[in-house]
Amino acid sequence: MSLADVLPGRATLSRGAQAALLVLGVAVLCRLLGAQAPWLVGWPSALTVPMTDWVGTGATWFLSVFKPIARAFSFLLSFPMDWVSGLLGNTPWPLIVGCVTALGWMIGGLRMAALGAFGLGFIVLSGYWAESMNTLALVVVSVPLAMLSGLAIGVLAYEYPRVKAPVQALLDVMQTVPTFAYLTPLLVLFGFGPVVGLIASAIYAAPPMARNVLLGLERVDNEIREAAVMSGGTRRQQLFLVELPAATTQIMVGVNQCLMAALSMVIIAAVIGGFDDIGWEVLLTMRKALFGQSFLAGLVIVVFAIVIDRMSGALAHQRPSQDRRVAWSIVAVGAVLSVWAWSAGWDPSQMAAFDGAADRVDAAVGTFTANQGATLDAIKNNVMFYGLLPLRIGLGDAVLPFTWGFQWTAMHSAVFYGVAILIAALLAWRGRLTAGLCVMIFAVVLETGIAQLPWPLVIIGTGALGWVSGGWKLTRLVTLLLGLILISGLWDRALLSLYLSGASVVACALTGGALGLWAAVSTTAWRVIRPACDLLQTIPLFVFLIPVLMFFQIGEFSAFLAICLYAVVPMIRYTRHGLINTPEDMIEAAQASGAGKWQVMFEVRAPYAAPTILLGLNQTILYAFAMLVIAALIGTTGLGQSIYLALGQADVGLGLTAGAAMAILALVADRLVQGFAEERRRALGL
Helix, strand or coil, rough: CCCCEEEEEHHHHHHHHHHHCCCHHHHHHHHHHHHCHHHHHHCHHHCCCCEEEEHHHHHHHHHHHHHHHHHHHHHHHHHHHHHHHHHHHHHHHHHHHHHHHHHHHHHHHHHHHHHHHHHHHHHHHHHHHHHHHHHHHHHHHHHHHHHHHHHHHHHHHHCHHHHHHHHHHHHHHHHHHCCHHHHHHHHHHHCCCCCCHHHCCCCCHHHHHHHHHHHHHHCCCHHHHHHHHCCCCHHHHHHHHHHHHHHHHHHHHHHHHHHHHHHHHHHHHHHHCCCCCCCHHHHHHHHCHHHHHHHHHHHHHHHHHHHHHHHHHHCCCCCCCCCCCHHHHHHHHHHHHHHHHHHHHHHHHHHCHHHHHHHHHHHHHHHHHCHHHHHHHHHHHEEEEHHHHHHHHHHHHHCCCCCCCCCHHHHHHHHHHHHHHHHHHHHHHHCCCHHHHHHHHHHHHHHHHHHHCCHHHHHHHHHHHHHHHHHHHHHHHHHHHHHHHHHCCCHHHHHHHHHHHHHHHHHHHHHHHHHHHHHHHHHHHHHHHHHHHHHHHHCCCHHHHHHHHHHCCCCCCHHHHHHHHHHHHHHHHHHHHHCHHHCCCHHHHHHHCCCCCCHEEEEEHHHHHHHHHHHHHHHHHHHHHHCCCCEEEEEEHHHHHHHHHHHHHCCCCHHHHHHHHHHHHHHHHHHHHHHHHHHHHHCCCC
């Protein structure tokens, strides 16, 4: 009798079923033998490599060698910083408001002019004019550096195909490395002061510019290239006189993203202090629990971001030309008002028209939290006790008389696994073996807890996902990268980061998927959801901490909410985009066969939209990891906290290794999801 006769179904097992079977076997093995073989659960400390110390020693030597050059460069950059800061700080505020309003008129007509006037008018009345000009000075100096760097990198990758893959890998790493991780080595290298924020902003804002330059050049029509060649132009002439101008629309999208990234990083860089900008004001008022003032300063940042985003975004679209005489008239009015404001002694920093409103917000928040404190605590405790805590430490440790009202016992484990086996068997009987095996794996994870998962299960499970989504090449990559975290001594902290970001991504996927579905079937719903999405995507990361702190104070639940608020938007947008862009012939064929509205939605639109929805999930994962580090300010544990502590202690080794570990987690998740999205595209013939 052959093996095929004994196991007749083995030859037909899908890749997913084979991978799930392997992972389930490892999970069961670790669960049964964990007590007798502790090394199956926790990596032996004797095999841990002092990578943090090694990286710290190497980085310290490197920084000491290049510190004189960096300090000289920092000294040179301080001149344009001081000039721009002095120019913006000493220019009368009506003239700046007038110039921005005139610029808005030239870019987008009356609506854009009104946005500039009302936006900057709000900043003037807030009393944060001087701080806002300091922030704007950092953006004005850092953005040209980022744009030139991004332009050079994009052109290099386009002109030399051999360097395209390494450049894209470098850009991936730059965009996955946590923002705080930039600051620690830069602080040591360039010294204390605003120049650190300037350089960090330029580094952080360069990748989106480079990607859009490369994308724009690659999308130039072949006819345009051939016409340039036929005209006898040199390669330099073809590039700078034909191809780059043809790619202007996409490059302007990069300028918009570059500006927003620079503003976001400038705000984040405020945590190192040393510069009286609006980001520092937000951080200072948050630390003092002055939520009214913090909220007002946060609104100033939001207004700043909206004005910059809308004006720079409009440059990427064709627009009618405007009458320049109107623009010059607006500037003239601003100049006249400047003379009047100077003679009247109007100091915008002393206006503070909204201080009373800020005090009322403080009082209202205090009254609301006092009156509704029990309700807020109930919401927080229910989510923590019945959701986040079991995911973190498992049902075995989370179910206690204090939390659930009873103690988890071996009998509960047996019943829990029995139910999971029953569900898995039912799914397998219905021909969904892979789903059944995944139910069993999820049961092991839930009973154990993500933060306490055995390292073989995590690495082999991730490698199996890599094999299913991208083959052996991706398996080797993700296994190697996770292995580096394992031997570095940061494994436990990495699992804590994985737990919180994973819980946030699941919440965003469910909420964002539902909202995206609603927006796809209802234009009215999209009219309501779209402005909210636009606002959430414009707000810098820092500002998301303010509303959750106002009502739920410092803690893991507040961090969870902040991450969800920031990361949910891509899931909404990509879900809706995928569902509404199903080819009409597919929909007509389904309707002709008698399918109803919801059958078409779930059996035609959803499968076709799967690659797009997976890309939305990919963006949500990256957003969650980006926000995870910022959330360290309000009480998270794990790698984010390590990066933040390293920044405060100027510990370059810990900052770099923890930042690299966070980047590895984000990169692994990115590659896995992209692999599944590509597999779905191939299955659909796209």
